[in-house]
Amino acid sequence: MCSPEVMSRVQAVLRGGNGSVSRRGFLGATGALAAAGALAPLTLRAQDATPVATPVLEGRTITYGIVANLSHPLSPTSPVWPGRLPFGVENEVTVADDGFYANILTIHEHIGTHLDAPAHFVDGGTTTDLIDPGQLVAPIAVIDVTAQAGADVDYALTIDDILAWEAENGELPLGAFVAMNSGWSDRFSDAEAFVNLDAAGVQHYPGFHPDAAIFLAEQRSIVGIGVDTLSQDPGNSTDFGTHVATAGAGLYGVECVANLGDVPISGATVVVGGPNHEGGSGGLARLLALY
Amino acid sequence: MCSPEVMSRVQAVLRGGNGSVSRRGFLGATGALAAAGALAPLTLRAQDATPVATPVLEGRTITYGIVANLSHPLSPTSPVWPGRLPFGVENEVTVADDGFYANILTIHEHIGTHLDAPAHFVDGGTTTDLIDPGQLVAPIAVIDVTAQAGADVDYALTIDDILAWEAENGELPLGAFVAMNSGWSDRFSDAEAFVNLDAAGVQHYPGFHPDAAIFLAEQRSIVGIGVDTLSQDPGNSTDFGTHVATAGAGLYGVECVANLGDVPISGATVVVGGPNHEGGSGGLARLLALY
Numbered sequence: 010m011c012s013p014e015v016m017s018r019v020q021a022v023l024r025g026g027n028g029s030v031s032r033r034g035f036l037g038a039t040g041a042l043a044a045a046g047a048l049a050p051l052t053l054r055a056q057d058a059t060p061v062a063t064p065v066l067e068g069r070t071i072t073y074g075i076v077a078n079l080s081h082p083l084s085p086t087s088p089v090w091p092g093r094l095p096f097g098v099e100n101e102v103t104v105a106d107d108g109f110y111a112n113i114l115t116i117h118e119h120i121g122t123h124l125d126a127p128a129h130f131v132d133g134g135t136t137t138d139l140i141d142p143g144q145l146v147a148p149i150a151v152i153d154v155t156a157q158a159g160a161d162v163d164y165a166l167t168i169d170d171i172l173a174w175e176a177e178n179g180e181l182p183l184g185a186f187v188a189m190n191s192g193w194s195d196r197f198s199d200a201e202a203f204v205n206l207d208a209a210g211v212q213h214y215p216g217f218h219p220d221a222a223i224f225l226a227e228q229r230s231i232v233g234i235g236v237d238t239l240s241q242d243p244g245n246s247t248d249f250g251t252h253v254a255t256a257g258a259g260l261y262g263v264e265c266v267a268n269l270g271d272v273p274i275s276g277a278t279v280v281v282g283g284p285n286h287e288g289g290s291g292g293l294a295r296l297l298a299l300y
Numbered sequence: 301m302c303s304p305e306v307m308s309r310v311q312a313v314l315r316g317g318n319g320s321v322s323r324r325g326f327l328g329a330t331g332a333l334a335a336a337g338a339l340a341p342l343t344l345r346a347q348d349a350t351p352v353a354t355p356v357l358e359g360r361t362i363t364y365g366i367v368a369n370l371s372h373p374l375s376p377t378s379p380v381w382p383g384r385l386p387f388g389v390e391n392e393v394t395v396a397d398d399g400f401y402a403n404i405l406t407i408h409e410h411i412g413t414h415l416d417a418p419a420h421f422v423d424g425g426t427t428t429d430l431i432d433p434g435q436l437v438a439p440i441a442v443i444d445v446t447a448q449a450g451a452d453v454d455y456a457l458t459i460d461d462i463l464a465w466e467a468e469n470g471e472l473p474l475g476a477f478v479a480m481n482s483g484w485s486d487r488f489s490d491a492e493a494f495v496n497l498d499a500a501g502v503q504h505y506p507g508f509h510p511d512a513a514i515f516l517a518e519q520r521s522i523v524g525i526g527v528d529t530l531s532q533d534p535g536n537s538t539d540f541g542t543h544v545a546t547a548g549a550g551l552y553g554v555e556c557v558a559n560l561g562d563v564p565i566s567g568a569t570v571v572v573g574g575p576n577h578e579g580g581s582g583g584l585a586r587l588l589a590l591y
Contacts, residue, residue, distance in 0.1 A: 061559055062562055078353070083429075110423075129400055280571045280573065286373065289405075
């Protein structure tokens, strides 16, 4: 853990300007302090107030010809974690009877294509409403493990998979969103195949190995990770090591990401239209990729 | 109404390529057909399948140094339409007791910063899951009517307000999202002031005049409109003329947009992280502005 003095300095940098946390500012502060030998990996703490506008320290340019939808359309039959409440829709009014159409929805925070805020696994961690907006627009790195996952449904994405991506594409960009494409997305329309329970009730699908998550949190400067499966951890995880690593580092996760196979493995930008309710642990997220 | 032949031709153009509707393709088709004298304003119909990736016919470039949050954080005390169910949160598990934290949410489709899909007012109109992803990334034009609204809480944004914006900034860009900044956003934290009911139960706040909405739908090529109040129409509207005009033209609306006063009136880009549940009339939307 860092000393209170170091944390105080980091917090001061984080809260500079408009009172919002900039992940890039955060990383800059971390880097400067780390260079002085003062820092272990930091936990990004919850903020005092909802951030409004985040300066991106270096201006960025996005050039694109495609906008791709990376969020699965949600329905009451969409897959959910075993035992969890499925998506609910209750019709309230219709155009025919009332002049307009509306429904009341019941939504567990962790169904469908959704964001895990750090608070999901860290008491006092950043909640949905306090995630820095600047962290929601990021270069997306897609790590293709479809071959590995095709051979092993319990495949855990490794540090070597990340290094192989970097060998081909260069080091992960600052502030990247690192997404695992295991090919699992196609199963989303078949809840049973997506959750993939064995006879003992254990889930089987790919995820990040905790060591890979720790590597990203400590050795790279990312904003979050994404998976095309139901969990950041492989389905048969017993310790949620990846969740703990990302949440502990103040990173967000997105689960059940769709259509990653359509996105270039490098060079695209993702916009994570994450939830924004007070004190939330997570919630539905609309992801769009621009490339 | 258009003849079946014309509609068939338009549908063919709309569904070209990857089977998704491109609003720009749509507008191109409309323009070509309109030039032949064949078309009245069209209703964009619901699609057969969820669009995945939308080509933007001309590539676009976004250069930005700020990411701004345009969605209000939502809580159970956030303002809602009179009589409507407020946002509900039921805690399911906590880190202290269960190792992780999660809630179950009850969300009326039309509370908080939310999107109105065309299906909200048009039977058979486009639902949340079928909105073209390419329409969710747009140049944002902010029309500042804070002075007018300061003098008249029932102010209805006019065609002249749009033309005044254009006199200063040039014609609305193709595929624009046109947002009214009436200064009402500051009231969001005070539900009573935001809904602003009079003794007779009539709401009072600014909105678009239906003539302005029809002008935008017929004379410009936009993807949707936004308001910083509870309704696309002024609060005292009795005919929902603006809702009907936008939904009838296949445009979406976003209500309760936050922080528009921070966004440049021209030159910014908005990403509308709209809802994506099957058959939805609308739902929570995370808007981010890049500038």
